[in-house]
Amino acid sequence: MPLSEHEQRMLEQMERALYAEDPKFATALEGSGLRTYTRRRVYQAVAGFLVGIALLMAGLVFYEDGLIWISVVGFLVMLGCAVLVVTGWRKAPRPGEQ
Structure with a gap:
């Protein structure tokens, strides 16, 4: 209205x-600071997700050496970053909103 x-x-x-x-x-x-902070947080979480994928793959490569825990850590990093992306995306104000 x-x-x-x-x-x-x-x-x-x-x-x-x-x-x-x-x-x-x-x-x-004004609100632009919150929007910038949220966008930066989402980008950082996406980068962390990619690092998690790399750790997951590295753990699979070194599976025979008993380093499967690297894959577990990679999965946990991916899971945490995915949660950050989803929560950050929901909290992001729409353009034009205060």
């Missing part, structure tokens, strides 16, 4: 007053 003209003017006045009173706080509330 869109705001009426009066409500939009009131909101703009409140924003201007907030910027005039405390510009640092107002910039922190």
Whole structure:
């Protein structure tokens, strides 16, 4: 439901007053920082997932040497990173949202 003209003017006045009173706080509330943080977290989790795949494969290559635990660690890294991607993706604000 869109705001009426009066409500939009009131909101703009409140924003201007907030910027005039405390510009640092107002910039922190803009929301782009959260979006950037969430995006960076998702990218890091994807990179970690790829590292987990590499560990999983390395453990399979060295299976005969008794280093299967590397595969287990790789799987756990992949699982943890997948959870981070899913939770980070759900928490990410949509473009245009505050």
